[in-house]
Amino acid sequence: MENRIMRLLYFLSLVSLLLFAGCASCPNKPYGGNRHPSSLEQLSQKNLLLVNELGKLPEIQDGISLSEENALIRIATFYTSISIKFDIAFKKMYNVGLADVRKYCTPLQALFWLSEEDLLQSKDCLINDFSLENLLVEAWNFGSPVISDQQIIEIINGIEKKTFKEQYLKDWKRLGNEKIQEYFLEDLKNGSVAFSKMAEEKIRDIKNENPKWDDFDTVIDRLNAPQLIDYYQRHVIAYRYRPGHGDDLYEAKNVFADKSGHCAQITAFTVYSLRRSGYTAKMCTIDEPRLRSPKGNNHRVALFDANGKKYVMDNGRTNPKFGIVRKQDYSPMIHPYNLNYTAVWEELLSSPIQ
Secondary structure: OHHHHHHHHHHHHHHHHHHHHOOOOOOOOOOOOOOOOHHHHHHHOOOHHHHHHHOOOHHHHOOOOHHHHHHHHHHHHHHHHOHHHHHHHHHHHHOOOOOOOOOOOHHHHHHHHHHHOOOOHHHOHHHHOOOHHHHHHHHOOOEOOOOOHHHHHHHHHOEOOHHHHHHHHHHHHHHOHHHHHHHHHHHHHHOOOOEOHHHHHHHHOOOOEOHHHOOHHHHHHHOOOHHHHHHHHHHHOEEOOOOOOOOOHHHHHHHHHHOEEOHHHHHHHHHHHHHHOOOOEEEEEEOOHHHOOOOOOOEEEEEEEEOOEEEEEEOOOOOOOOEEEEHHHOOOOOOHHHOOHHHHHHHOOOOOOO
16 A cells, blocks of 8 residues: 555656646647738748747737738838848847747747737837847836726726825825826725725726736746846846745746745746747755854756756846856856856847848
C-alpha cells in the first residue's frame, strides 16, 4: 500500500514538474478568411512578411470586423507613406522573441492597437526612430480604459445631493476624466456619496484593470520575449512577501492574479513565461545577505539563454528592480544603472538588425 502511495506521489510530482516546465507555444497560422482588405493585398506585394504577421494577430484570427479592417487599412496607408522607415522598424519588431515559437509578433500587435485608436499618424515618431520601449509606453495601458464624457455626465446626473453634484462638475473640469473616474470608484466604495441605482451600476462597470490584461494565458502569449516580460514586470508586478515556495505554475498564476510576490514567486512567473516563449530558463539562488530572510533563504533570480549568451532577469525585489542584466555583469549588491539598459534589449533580438 505504501509503495502504491509513493508511486502516486511521484507521478503527481512529475506531472506538476512537466506542467511548470511549460510547453512552448506554436505560431498562429496567418488569417485565411474571406474578408481581406484590398489594401492588404497591395501591401503583400511590398512586404509579404508584414501581411502574414498581421494575419497572426489574435484580433484578426477570429475574423476581421469593420473596426479591425479600418485599422489594417490605416497600417497599409501608413506603410506606403514611410515604407523605408517602416521596413526598418518592422524588422526590429519581428526580431523581438522567437518567430518559430511565439504565437504572434507582440510589438506589431501594439502598433495595431494604436491603429485601432487612429493614433498612427500622430505617433509616426515611433516608426521614424523606432524604440520598443517607446512603443510599449504608448500602446500598453494596464489600467482601466478612461470612461467617456457622456458616461461621466450620466453618473454625475445620478448623484442625489446637489452640492456633491456641483463639486463633481468642478473637479471634473479641473482634473479631467481619469481622476474623476478614480473619485467615482472611491466614493462608491466608502459610501461617502449617494448615487442613484443607475449611476451605481455604471460605476461598477468600470474595471480597475484593462480587460486586455486580465486573462493569464492571453497575457503569457503576449509576453513572448524577455524584453516584454521585463517591461511588464517592472510596470505591473510589485514585491510583497507572502508565504509560498514559488517554484511552480500555481505560484506563477498567483503572482499574475495578485500582481505581487516575493523574489522566488516572481521568478517562477519569469521562468514560466520564458519557457513558454521557447527560451531555456531556470530559477537560481544567489547569496545576497541583505535580502536573506530570517529562515536563511537567499535571493532568487531567473537565468536564461538567448543568442548563445546567458542573462539574469531580476525583478523580484523592491524598487528599483534590476531588469535584465548580462550574467557576467550581474552583481546582486550593486544596481546596474551604470550599464546600457537599451543595449541589453537590443542584444536579445533574435537576429542582427540590418
